[in-house]
Amino acid sequence: MSDGDEPAVTGEEVRNVADLARVDLNDEEVETFAEQFEAVLADFETLDEVPEIESEPDLVNVMRADEVEAGLTQEEALSNASETEDGYFKGPRVS
Known part of the structure; x- marks a missing residue:
């Protein structure tokens, strides 16, 4: 997580985020969240190390082309x- 000198996330930073979110934390919660934030940051560092892979080729549209066809007249649709x-169309009253 960190190199042992100083934590990657300080209690002051946790309190600042908690203040922005308007969340009251006691000292124990600040310590717990600092450890959890540090673990999350370490996970992101691990993700940065994952090698990139070649992406899939672009997808090809296999659907038929849209074509204009004759539809129902308004009278037929409402029949x-x-x-x-x-x-x-008239539906039931909603409120």
Whole structure:
């Protein structure tokens, strides 16, 4: 985590973050969170060491092209609706 001289995350930094988040921490919690933050930072350092791999080739669109086709007229679309109003579907009142 750190080289032993000084912790990577100090209690003062934890208290500053807690103040920004408006969270009250006691001394024990500050120490616990400092250790946890230090472990998280060490994990990120480990991730930086992971070698990059060659990415997958670009995906190819296998879907058919969009084509304009004839659709329903407004009258046909509304023909089975239980209720309509001014050329639109009418649904139940929501509030």
